Amino acid sequence: MLLEAPFTEEKIRALKVGDQVEITGLVFTGRDAFHKYLHDGGKPPVDLKNSIVYHCGPVVVKEGGKWVVKAAGPTTSIREEPYQGPLMEQYGIRAVIGKGGMGPKTLEYCRKVGGVYFHAIGGAAQVLAERVVAVEGVHLAEKFGAPEAVWEFRVDRFPVVVTMDSHGGSLHEKVLAESEANFRKLVD
C-alpha cells in the first residue's frame, strides 16, 4: 500500500504489523549523533512535526555541484532506544525507518503518540537509493560528518514493512518468542 505525505496521525494509526508499505514524500536521515544531540537539548535543524526519521548513514557524493545518493540502506535502530520514544513525543516525529526493530519503550510511545516503526531491508542500499529521487538539503554535516548528518531525502515509493504499530503489535517480539520456543525444543 502507498503512504503519501503529509504523514498524519490518522494515516499512521491505520497501519498494522506486516503491512508492506511504499512511502512517498520527504524523510530526514538521523542516527546516533543526531539522536544524542537532540536528547542533549540541541535544536532540530528541520521541522520534525509529522516527520519520518530514517536511521541511515548514506554514501552521498557531489557530482557536478549536485548531491547524488550512492547507497542508502538502514542502520541498526536499537541504539536509539533510549532516545526515540521521548523525541517522538517532544517533536511530533510520526514514524521511524530503520532495521532490526526497537524495544518496549519505543513500542509504548508508538501507542501513546500514534507512531509506527518501518523496517527497511538491511543492506539493500541500491534498491533504496534508487527511490531517493532528490536530496533537498543537508544539516549538521560539518559537526557530525557525512554519514551522521541530517539529509533531506525526497523519496518515491520507498519500500518498507511495518514491524511495530500503534496498537502494541511488534513482529520482533513475536519472532523472538517463537524462535526462543524452537530453541528450547532443540536444547532441552
Place this chain on the structure above:
Amino acid sequence: MEAKVLQKHLLELIRRTSAELPSDVVESVDRGWRREKKDSTGKYALKVIRDNIVMAKDKSQPLCQDTGTIICYADLPAWCDERTFRKAYEWAVVKATKVGYLRQNSVDSITGVNSGTNLGPGNPGYHFHPAQGKSLKVRMMLKGGGSENMSVQYALPHNGLGAGRDLEGVRRVLLDAVLQAQGKGCGPGILGVCIGGDRGTGYAAAKEELFRLLTDENEDPRLRKLEKRIMKEANGLEIGPMGFGGKTTILGAKIGHRNRVPASFFVTVAYMCWAFRRNGFVLSEGGRISRWLYDS
C-alpha cells in the same frame, strides 16, 4: 611491476568486493527465496535483496552503504615488500572512498572525528604472510558494523546454556548466537566459527573461515557433521530473513579450530550479513591477474 599497476588492481578489487557478490552467495540467496512461503514478509525481504544484488552490480555501486571494516590478507612474494604493498593499498582505499565504492568509515575513537579517507590508526587493516610461490595473492572482505555487532565469544562451560567443553557444548552456543542475533545482523547470516584459540586469535580465525565457499565441505568429518546440523537447526529456529520469520535464517556455518590452553575453551562466532562481500586475486610479477578467487 610499476606501483601504478598494483594500485589499479587493488582499486578494482575494492570495487568488485563492494559491488558484486560471489556466485556461491547469490545462489544461496536464490535458494532461500524459492524456499520461503508465497506473499510472506520473509520472501519479500529476499526479493528486495535479490533485486539489490543485481542493481549494485549493474550500477557498480556498493551493495550496502556500510562498506564496513576492510579485512585484507596478502601473501607477499619476494618482489613485493610490505611497504610497497601498503602504499598501493592505502592509495586504493583513499581513491575508492573518493569515488564512492567505500563509505567514509574511519572514526577517531576518542574524538569521534571521521577522517574522511578511511585512513587512521588501524585502518585499513591488513594481514601479511610470505607467499609460497612467485605470485601475489590478495584476499579481501568488507564486513559491516551491524553484523560485527552480532559477533560473539563464549567461554565454556556456559552454565545458563548447559554448554560443556565438547562439540555438544559448541552446538548449544552456536544456536544461542543465532537466537540472540535475531534479524539484527542483517540475516540470513553466515557463521564463521573458531573453536579454541585465545580471545584475539579466536576472532581472527573465525573471520578467516568466512573465506571458505558456502558450497564446500569441511575436511574434518566431525566438523562437517556439526556444520550440517547447525545449518538445519539454526534454520529451524524460524527467525527468517531480516528477522521477519521464515525458513532462511542462515546461509552457512563454517567451523574451524585452534588449540587452546587447558584453562580456556572459547567458541568465537563471526556473524556475517547476507551482503557477504569477499573477493581476491592472484597477481603475477608481470602485473597480470591470473585469476579471481571468486566468480561474481
